[in-house]
Amino acid sequence: MSEGVVILFVIFVLAMFVGFEVITKVPATLHTPLMSGSNAISGITIIGAMIAAGMGTTTLATVLGVIAVAFAMINVVGGYVVTDRMLQMFKRQPETER
Amino acid sequence: MDGLIQLSYLAAASLFIIGLKRLAAPATARQGNFLSAVGMLIAIVATLFDRQILSFHWIAVGAVIGSALGLWMARTVKMTAMPQMVGILNGFGGGASLLVAAAVWHHLTQPGAVLPLDTAASIYASTLIGGVTLSGSIVAAGKLHEIIPGRPVLFRFQHLLNLTLLLASAAMAIYLLITPGHSGAFLAMTVGALILGVLVVIPIGGADMPVVICLLNSYSGLAAATTGFVISNHGLIISGALVGASGIILTQIMCRAMNRSFTNVLFGGFGAQVAPAGGDVSRGLAAKGVRETSAEDAAVILSYARSVIIVPGYGMAVSQAQHQVRDLADLLEKKGVQVKYAIHPVAGRMPGHMNVLLAEANVPYPQLLDMEQINPEFERTDAVLVIGANDVVNPAARNSPTSPIYGMPILDVDKARHIIVLKRSMNPGFAGIENELFYNEKTVMLFGDARNSLIKLANEVKNL
Numbered sequence: 001m002s003e004g005v006v007i008l009f010v011i012f013v014l015a016m017f018v019g020f021e022v023i024t025k026v027p028a029t030l031h032t033p034l035m036s037g038s039n040a041i042s043g044i045t046i047i048g049a050m051i052a053a054g055m056g057t058t059t060l061a062t063v064l065g066v067i068a069v070a071f072a073m074i075n076v077v078g079g080y081v082v083t084d085r086m087l088q089m090f091k092r093q094p095e096t097e098r
Numbered sequence: 099m100d101g102l103i104q105l106s107y108l109a110a111a112s113l114f115i116i117g118l119k120r121l122a123a124p125a126t127a128r129q130g131n132f133l134s135a136v137g138m139l140i141a142i143v144a145t146l147f148d149r150q151i152l153s154f155h156w157i158a159v160g161a162v163i164g165s166a167l168g169l170w171m172a173r174t175v176k177m178t179a180m181p182q183m184v185g186i187l188n189g190f191g192g193g194a195s196l197l198v199a200a201a202v203w204h205h206l207t208q209p210g211a212v213l214p215l216d217t218a219a220s221i222y223a224s225t226l227i228g229g230v231t232l233s234g235s236i237v238a239a240g241k242l243h244e245i246i247p248g249r250p251v252l253f254r255f256q257h258l259l260n261l262t263l264l265l266a267s268a269a270m271a272i273y274l275l276i277t278p279g280h281s282g283a284f285l286a287m288t289v290g291a292l293i294l295g296v297l298v299v300i301p302i303g304g305a306d307m308p309v310v311i312c313l314l315n316s317y318s319g320l321a322a323a324t325t326g327f328v329i330s331n332h333g334l335i336i337s338g339a340l341v342g343a344s345g346i347i348l349t350q351i352m353c354r355a356m357n358r359s360f361t362n363v364l365f366g367g368f369g370a371q372v373a374p375a376g377g378d379v380s381r382g383l384a385a386k387g388v389r390e391t392s393a394e395d396a397a398v399i400l401s402y403a404r405s406v407i408i409v410p411g412y413g414m415a416v417s418q419a420q421h422q423v424r425d426l427a428d429l430l431e432k433k434g435v436q437v438k439y440a441i442h443p444v445a446g447r448m449p450g451h452m453n454v455l456l457a458e459a460n461v462p463y464p465q466l467l468d469m470e471q472i473n474p475e476f477e478r479t480d481a482v483l484v485i486g487a488n489d490v491v492n493p494a495a496r497n498s499p500t501s502p503i504y505g506m507p508i509l510d511v512d513k514a515r516h517i518i519v520l521k522r523s524m525n526p527g528f529a530g531i532e533n534e535l536f537y538n539e540k541t542v543m544l545f546g547d548a549r550n551s552l553i554k555l556a557n558e559v560k561n562l
Binding site: 002004005008011012013015016017018019020022023024025026027028029030031032033034035036037038039040041042043044045046047048049050051052053054055056057058060061062064065066067068069070071072073074075076077078079080081082083084085086087088089090091 | 107110111114115117118119121122123124127128130131132134135138141142145146148150151152153154156157159160161163164165167168169171172173175177180183184187188190191193194195197198200201202204205208214216220311312315318319321322323325326327328329330331332333334335336337338339340341342343344345346347348351441443448449450451453454457458460462463466468
């Protein structure tokens with residue numbers, strides 16, 4: 001195993017710990033937005049997808065890359081927009097009567 | 099330039115962490131989500147300057163199509179369909195990781211290219227996790243959307259088959275480490291992962307869906323992290339790990355709320371078999387009979403109560419009755435009744451499901467109380483209105499050791515003075531367990547669609 005991979009693995013494990021620390025205290029009310037919001041973050045695969053689609057390689061790899069870009073963008077855009085839609089509904093006081 | 103790109107990824111990851119932290123409080127949550135989105139934008143723009151990218155038009159094509167579809171889905175989805183929306187978004191994330199792994203694998207196995215061993219191992223891990231996430235999420239979303247039967251689908255040797263598939267896919271991955279260019283083996287490994295995803299989710303029933311959704315959420319993050327290993331990208335690894343961690347935490351919270359171990363949820367096939375003693379118990383209970391009530395009488399109970407606790411369940415989501423709940427609560431509050439909501443952690447089909455629906459109906463979130471906060475209040479409460487909730491209010495969880503849900507923390511609804519249950523019919527809930535709460539002498543049943551019943555109740559309350 002090369003040194004590079006070890007460093008990547010160290011980063012991975014430390015980031016997991018950060019994740020545990022940051023997320024443990026989320027109240028139940030916000031569990032759904034937390035899930036869809038963190039799901040949007042997993043759309044970060046878009047970076048890999050863009051590289052795969054743009055590296056000018058075999059046709060097959062490019063096609064796979066383009067579909068990956070589309071999938072990841074659905075994940076990113078859909079995730080953030082739907083989370084925002086949910087969060088704007090959470091209010092301390094009721095709005096003026098409909 | 100490379101250093102600048104790497105720093106941009108670090109900035110993005112930092113914004114994700116700050117964003118997630120802000121998501122933890124209702125007042126800052128929206129801003130947190132916005133910060134996280136800004137982080138994503140920075141990461142995407144930085145990637146455009148990556149030297150590996152030679153042409154942009156295909157990226158643009160994919161990005162436009164994906165953004166349009168994502169925007170359309172997010173704008174049009176109903177709040178009641180949120181569990182399947184989250185489910186399918188998990189699938190797209192996993193699918194993207196799978197496709198990136200496949201593309202990079204094809205690129206690096208061309209003649210003249212070199213596929214280092216650790217990159218190869220990362221590609222296969224990404225393919226396996228991404229594949230399971232993709233097909234598992236599609237099945238979960240299908241179950242939640244009721245295209246696929248929501249009941250657990252069980253057959254003989256299911257676990258053995260799953261284990262075999264897992265081992266076979268892993269064996270393919272090891273074989274590919276030795277002979278990297280074998281496309282048949284790569285295809286077999288991918289198909290194996292996809293079938294495994296289907297088989298892992300198909301035996302899990304509707305009420306256990308919150309756990310599955312959390313778990314798939316975690317997988318979609320881990321899939322992104324493995325993609326980070328494939329292309330040696332720190333930003334991807336950090337972000338993926340964050341999501342993986344959040345999914346694991348939510349999974350634990352859900353399991354604890356059901357007093358069941360993680361393995362029990364995954365392998366239990368809960369609700370597939372009725373408890374052996376169930377027949378006798380239900381016949382005994384049925385002999386006692388239930389008291390059916392009219393909207394008029396129920397309205398009297400609610401209007402003359404000092405305090406009312408509303409307990410929403412999946413039935414409220416199914417009949418999309420959240421606005422009617424709010425209307426009724428408003429009328430009661432005008433009459434001086436104190437109204438609160440009791441939210442069980444696993445009510446509905448995803449964590450926080452009830453909170454989102456009630457927020458949509460403009461119910462202020464401080465009125466929504468968690469199980470620990472509200473349970474001591476039931477004995478001081480005049481009337482409880484149960485709307486399409488069943489297993490989460492079943493006293494069998496407290497006092498019937500033979501019951502499949504024994505030990506699960508429940509809302510102590512039976513301690514209130516009056517209990518009104520809105521229910522479509524006397525069919526037992528998802529778990530197929532009789533609920534003795536319905537036969538309690540303090541309980542009255544108002545049969546019918548939750549939404550219609552609530553409209554009738556509101557009209558009667560108005561006329562009092």
